[in-house]
Amino acid sequence: MNHIFYLMGKSSSGKDTIYKRILSEMELSPIVLYTTRPAREDEEDGREYFFVSRERFKGMQSEGKIIEYRIYNTVFGEWIYFTSEDSIPSDSRDCVGIGTLESYIKIRDHFGSGVVVPVYIEVDDDIRFLRAVEREKKQKKPKYLELCRRFVADSADFSEEKLSEAGIVLRFDNSGSADECLLSIKKYINDIKSGLD
Structure with a gap:
């Protein structure tokens, strides 16, 4: 099986936007x-x-x-x-997916650590919270209570201890320029695909 690049990060870390751009700019099949x-x-x-x-x-x-x-x-x-x-697409291309740390671990255990490659996106909490509020304001019926629940739950779901246990070492900072973060991730993916990493 080819690689499964698995994007993770706390809510409003920008992973959805990066995921969409990776799909439009790279030859990867979506999960x-x-x-x-x-x-x-x-x-x-x-x-x-x-x-x-x-x-x-x-x-x-x-x-x-x-x-x-x-x-x-x-x-x-x-x-x-x-x-x-x-x-999981059955074509011959590498795949890219998006999910939680918990789902990453289960998929990695199912397919193997040589197949599933973690891509952890990190953003400062204050920036994430403001992004989350702005996104929710655009909904017809904003769900601010759920936004707050998710924000608090992320602290436990992506704790430093859990990241360490899952073997997440490399992190891609998306607090500033989304373009710079995306370029770093694309280079990392291309290096893995080429066997350089």
């Missing part, structure tokens, strides 16, 4: 995860996620198609995010 949460206004089914019901999740789970899943108790109820066998 599209599933979720039971409702789509945001700017999201499209099958692009950011496959948006499915809990019943569909349970059906796929009983069929043994799910590689990993996470359940979040949000202020709007339980939301499930998961990776299915059909999330």
